[in-house]
Amino acid sequence: DAGITQSPRHKVTETGTPVTLRCHQTENHRYMYWYRQDPGHGLRLIHYSYGVKDTDKGEVSDGYSVSRSKTEDFLLTLESATSSQTSVYFCAISAGGGDTEAFFGQGTRLTVV
């Protein structure tokens, strides 16, 4: 298995509180991604990073911010959680370049009450 660890694995939080999810990799891959998965929508890209301090928005970035201060860590922050952000969040990594694949972490189940 690719060396990807997400933390926490489960979290329940209240509406309006800030939440940070962490993704840690040991593969030294350049690219890191945050996806959310909801029934009927599949995996949707929130943000991705193509290097330290280099990030870009995905399909559903509103309400989320990210940071990458080290190659191995990619943080996803919900500044003020809402019930619509209840979801399963997956981190993925990729070595980048042509003909490369993405590998996923175990996921974080977030419930906003």
Add this chain to the structure above:
Amino acid sequence: QKEVEQNSGPLSVPEGAIASLNCTYSDRGSQSFFWYRQYSGKSPELIMSIYSNGDKEDGRFTAQLNKASQYVSLLIRDSQPSDSATYLCAVSPGNNFNKFYFGSGTKLNVKP
């Protein structure tokens, strides 16, 4: 229009049959295509990648790509109950092959 479209299923096949899963994509410039398997409550697991038109075989799995028709498929031969899962198609857009767009997945049930 979604970038990647899949029939949500469920697709039910008997054990030992061939399961055929299909995916269409909207970006004609896409160059990289992937199939993932996801068991309930688990993370997506890469099964196959395909980059050129034609077929690519790996064990019981065959990926087929037709760029002219913007169509990619996955065939599973000799389907087993352990193949029961949701299968996700992923495509990298032509303007950024380091991004991955996913379909919503097709649920496959293999009946013993």
